[in-house]
Amino acid sequence: MSALKTLLFLFVAGGLGGLTSGLLVWALGAIGITPALGFNMVPELTIGWMARRVFASGLWGVIFLIPIFNTSPVTKGGVLGILPWLSSILIVFPYTMGIGFFGLGLGMGTPIWTLFFGAVWGVTGTLFLAKFSPQIK
Numbered sequence: 001m002s003a004l005k006t007l008l009f010l011f012v013a014g015g016l017g018g019l020t021s022g023l024l025v026w027a028l029g030a031i032g033i034t035p036a037l038g039f040n041m042v043p044e045l046t047i048g049w050m051a052r053r054v055f056a057s058g059l060w061g062v063i064f065l066i067p068i069f070n071t072s073p074v075t076k077g078g079v080l081g082i083l084p085w086l087s088s089i090l091i092v093f094p095y096t097m098g099i100g101f102f103g104l105g106l107g108m109g110t111p112i113w114t115l116f117f118g119a120v121w122g123v124t125g126t127l128f129l130a131k132f133s134p135q136i137k
Contacts, residue, residue, distance in 0.1 A: 014061020
């Protein structure tokens, strides 16, 4: 597989993960589940919000090349989802959004919920790659 095609598959895998986790963040917030359980992020479902999320997640897709747990896409995705999660709780939340380390400004449940959404991102991406581009392990 050419390098460009590989990068395209990785970007699509990451973007699909971002779309899936973004819709889940929105849906669970909109119906009140995450706010009730300590994560007070209820984003508006807008094209702009989703586009930023999908694009950034697409860029993160390159980490699917890390050669761990290649026989289990679910395990690999769940573990690799930790990397963007760490970026969120240690860089994005405190420095970009101004809501403190671990995003605690959004509630005490933020670290756990964002870890869950990171795992959803990773599993979605690795399952996509396993199905449509199995040579990328």
